[in-house]
Amino acid sequence: xxxxxxxKNFVRSKSIHVAYVDVGSCNGCDVEVLACLAPRYDIEQxxxxxxxxxxxADVLLVIGAYTPGWEGKLEGxxxxxPDPKVAVAIGNCPISGCLFNRPHTLxxxxxxxxxxxxxxxxxxxxxxxxxxxxxxxVAPLVxxxxxxxx
Amino acid sequence: MAISLLYYAQEFLRGEWVKKFLAAKTAPLQIPTYFRNYPxxxxxxxTHQLYCMMACPxxxxxxxxxxxxxxxxxxxxxxxxxxxxxxxxCPNGVLTSGRILESxxxxxxxxxxxxxxxxxxxxxxxxxxxxxxxPVNKLIDAQMSHGGxxxxxxxxxxxxxxxxxxxxxxxxxxxxTCEHHCPNEAIRVARLLxxxxxxxxxx
Ligand code: SF4
Ligand code: SF4
Ligand code: SF4
Ligand code: SF4
Numbered sequence: 001x002x003x004x005x006x007x008k009n010f011v012r013s014k015s016i017h018v019a020y021v022d023v024g025s026c027n028g029c030d031v032e033v034l035a036c037l038a039p040r041y042d043i044e045q046x047x048x049x050x051x052x053x054x055x056x057a058d059v060l061l062v063i064g065a066y067t068p069g070w071e072g073k074l075e076g077x078x079x080x081x082p083d084p085k086v087a088v089a090i091g092n093c094p095i096s097g098c099l100f101n102r103p104h105t106l107x108x109x110x111x112x113x114x115x116x117x118x119x120x121x122x123x124x125x126x127x128x129x130x131x132x133x134x135x136x137x138v139a140p141l142v143x144x145x146x147x148x149x150x
Numbered sequence: 151m152a153i154s155l156l157y158y159a160q161e162f163l164r165g166e167w168v169k170k171f172l173a174a175k176t177a178p179l180q181i182p183t184y185f186r187n188y189p190x191x192x193x194x195x196x197t198h199q200l201y202c203m204m205a206c207p208x209x210x211x212x213x214x215x216x217x218x219x220x221x222x223x224x225x226x227x228x229x230x231x232x233x234x235x236x237x238x239x240c241p242n243g244v245l246t247s248g249r250i251l252e253s254x255x256x257x258x259x260x261x262x263x264x265x266x267x268x269x270x271x272x273x274x275x276x277x278x279x280x281x282x283x284x285p286v287n288k289l290i291d292a293q294m295s296h297g298g299x300x301x302x303x304x305x306x307x308x309x310x311x312x313x314x315x316x317x318x319x320x321x322x323x324x325x326x327t328c329e330h331h332c333p334n335e336a337i338r339v340a341r342l343l344x345x346x347x348x349x350x351x352x353x
Contacts (some may be wrong), residue, residue, distance in 0.1 A: 043176055092208075095228040101209055124208070124231035129179045 004144055005148060011141045014047035016135065019057035019081070023074055024100075024107060028125040029091035031034030033061060036128040046136055054080040058143070059135055062142075065093040065100045065107035066114065078115040086118040086142045087111075095120050118142070166173065186234050186248035188225050196221040196244045202236035204263060204324045205343060212236055235261070235343065259345050265322040267307075267338040269314045273336035276312040280328035281335050286321050 020033055036043055037050060051057065054077050064105060066074070076148040078087065089111055092098035097109035121130050154248045173289050181187070198214060198221040206212045211229040214221050223236065223245060238254060239261045254260065280348060281287055282294055286306045300308050306321045307314055307328065328337050 041179065092228055092231060096210065098229070098231065099208055120228065122228040122230075127181060127185070129181055132179070 015050045016139045017057050018050045018059045019052050020061035021052050023064040023070045025064030029063040059089050060087045062094050062111050063090045065097045065109045078123040084142050084146045089117045089120045092124045184249050189245040189247040191334040192246045194244045205235040205239035262344045262346045264342045265324045267316045268338045270336045273334045274314050276309050278309040279331040281307040283327045283331040
C-alpha cells in the first residue's frame with residue numbers, strides 16, 4: 001500500500017458524511033437518529049458529519065417501512081450518492097416492516113428489495129449507541145483502499 | 151510584538167492541551183445492564199402455553215419451537231420491538247429482559263388476558279370455517295361437522311341461522327385460528343392485556 005493510500009484511508013476514517021432518509025416511519029427511529037447528534041454522543045469526535053445532502057454523503061441511513069410514495073424516489077436518491085457509498089437500515093421497519101407489516105398493508109418492506117443495504121440495525125427503535133457503532137463498523141469496510149480495489 | 155506572540159504561543163501550545171485537542175475521546179458508550187434488550191432464556195422449562203405469542207404485538211417476532219431440549223421460545227431480531235410483554239406474560243419465567251422480572255416480583259403484578267371476538271354479520275356467510283377450525287371447539291365437540299352446526303351450546307363458536315355466533319367468549323385462548331380461516335375476514339379477535347396488581351391467588 002502506498003503512503004498516499006494510507007493517508008487517504010486515515011483521512012477518510014475521520015470524515016464519514018451521513019445523510020438520512022425517512023421512507024415512512026413512525027418517527028421513533030428519526031428521534032433516535034437525532035439523539036445521535038446530541039452532545040451526549042458527540043459524533044464529531046468519531047469524524048461523523050451529518051449534512052443530509054445525498055450528493056456529499058458516504059452513508060445513507062434508511063428509516064421506515066417504504067410507503068408507496070417512495071416508489072422510484074428512493075432509488076433516485078441512492079443514484080445521487082457518489083461512490084463509494086453504503087446504505088444502513090435503521091430500525092425494524094426497513095428490515096421487516098415492523099408493526100406495519102400486517103395483512104393488506106400498503107408498505108413494501110424490506111428496503112433491501114429497492115436499494116442495496118449493507119448493514120441493518122434492528123430495534124424499535126435502536127439505541128443511538130447501536131446506530132453509531134453500526135456506522136463506525138461499516139464505514140471503514142467500504143472506504144478502505146477504495147481506489148486500489150477498483 | 152514578537153514577545154507577545156511568543157507569549158501566546160507558549161501559553162496555547164502546551165503539550166497537554168494540544169494532545170487533548172487532537173485526541174480527546176469520551177468514554178465509549180455502553181448499553182446499560184438494565185436496558186430492556188431482546189428477551190433471553192433463563193433456562194426454566196417452557197410448558198408450551200404460548201402466552202408469549204398471545205401477548206406479542208409485533209408480527210413474526212416470537213414463536214415457540216420444539217428443540218432437542220423441549221419447547222423453546224425463539225425471538226426474531228428485526229421483528230421484535232423489545233416491548234417485554236412476552237417476559238411479563240410467561241407464567242413460568244422462561245424469558246428475561248432488563249429488570250422486568252425483578253419489578254414484577256417487587257410490584258406483585260402479572261398480565262391478565264381476555265379476548266373479544268367480533269363477527270361482522272354483514273360479511274359473515276355462515277360457512278362455519280371458524281367454528282370448525284377453533285381448537286377450543288375441537289376439544290368440546292370433536293365430531294363437529296363442516297358448516298359449524300352443532301347441538302351443544304357449550305361451544306365457543308357456532309353457526310346458527312346462517313351466521314357465526316359467539317357463545318362462550320371466556321373460553322377463547324386468543325389463537326386467532328378462526329381469523330386465519332375465515333374467507334371473508336368477518337371474524338376478528340382482539341386481545342385485551344391488563345397488568346393487574348396483586349394476582350388473585352394472593353388476594
Ligand atoms: S422500527 Fe419502530 S421506532 Fe423505528 S420507525 Fe419502525 S415502528 Fe418506528
Ligand atoms: S419483546 Fe415484545 S415484540 Fe419482542 S418477542 Fe417479546 S412480546 Fe414480541
Ligand atoms: S381465537 Fe378464540 S375463537 Fe378463534 S380459533 Fe382461537 S380459541 Fe377459537
Ligand atoms: S365468521 Fe367467517 S369463517 Fe366464521 S362463519 Fe362467518 S364467514 Fe365463515
